[in-house]
Amino acid sequence: MNPRGLRPVDLAREHGLSTQAVRNYEDEGILPPAERTPSGYRRYTPAHAQALRAFLALRPGYGHGVAAEILRSAHRGDTGTLFRLIDGAHAELLRERDTLAEVTTALGALTAAPETYPRTPVETYPRTPVEPTVGTLARQLGLHPASLRKWEAAGILHPRRDPATGHRRYPPGAVRDAYVARQLRRGGFPLERIRVFTQQLRGAGDTDALGEVLAEWHGRLHRRSRAMLAAGRELDAYLDLVGAP
Structure with a gap:
């Protein structure tokens, strides 16, 4: 990884997104807060990149709102809420x-x-x-x-x-x-x-x-079931990175 960290464009390119979309996801709490350089630029880490992968994988199966709340719960270390959201989506399905x-x-x-x-x-x-x-x-x-x-x-x-x-x-x-x-x-x-x-x-x-x-x-x-199944891998990888309880 670049010692100065990842830029918004680095995360955006992987998924064909705009850099503004990446910044918006951080503003919504879907990505955890990024450090800022002395000049005010965002500096992301591999954990941010994995959080974005997890969110984009969760969204087709869980919907934007639930996927976003799952990631916010993960950032807080609130796995109780996170698993309730997942269980609720599976029950709804x-x-x-x-x-x-x-x-x-x-x-x-x-x-x-x-x-x-x-x-x-x-x-x-x-x-x-x-x-x-x-x-x-x-x-x-x-x-x-x-x-x-x-x-x-x-x-x-x-x-x-x-x-x-x-x-x-x-x-x-x-x-x-x-x-x-x-x-x-x-x-x-x-x-x-x-x-x-x-x-x-x-x-x-x-x-x-x-x-x-x-x-x-x-x-x-x-398709929704398969998407939920696939998203579990990305979310699990993110939880490993952040050391969720």
Whole structure:
């Protein structure tokens, strides 16, 4: 190492960053404070270089905010907080993976119920020329109107308001979501999981497209898991350098 230490440009070049980005990371506490030369220039060490490697490795799997807090905790020697952040991110990833598995299972259940849903999940609700009111749709579903209002509050249903009366009207997409939600509720799914499912369904538009969305979702989780796994090596190397307890 240069006896005068590493410059911001030395850290930046390794990762294709600007020197200002490196300085910003120090200002955010992602890098520990650097010594200054008599003329005021930053002087970094191999520990700073490894801290930057660890942060950039952590960011794809943990996100910018959590990755930054992990590094700040490491600089303080607060490994208790550091490991809680890591454990929390892994728990969140597992919950999302469970949600994906449940959504995939629910899609299969909807497709495999011809006596109730003779076509794809997108086409398994009664087609009516008039958008039903909350009372009409509730009767079709065998539910109380309060259930539909609760699903609306949870972000599952998105009815429109009749401009003349202010009453709720359910366009075909909302009717479809209501039938999907009813089946998922009968399967014991919580409202938050149903909200995620219907969001995916609305974005996909049909069963085949939803399958592609689910595959993309699975790929995203896989990449995040691999990124978290790889980041552990860089973080461990940094903790070794700073002698974390």
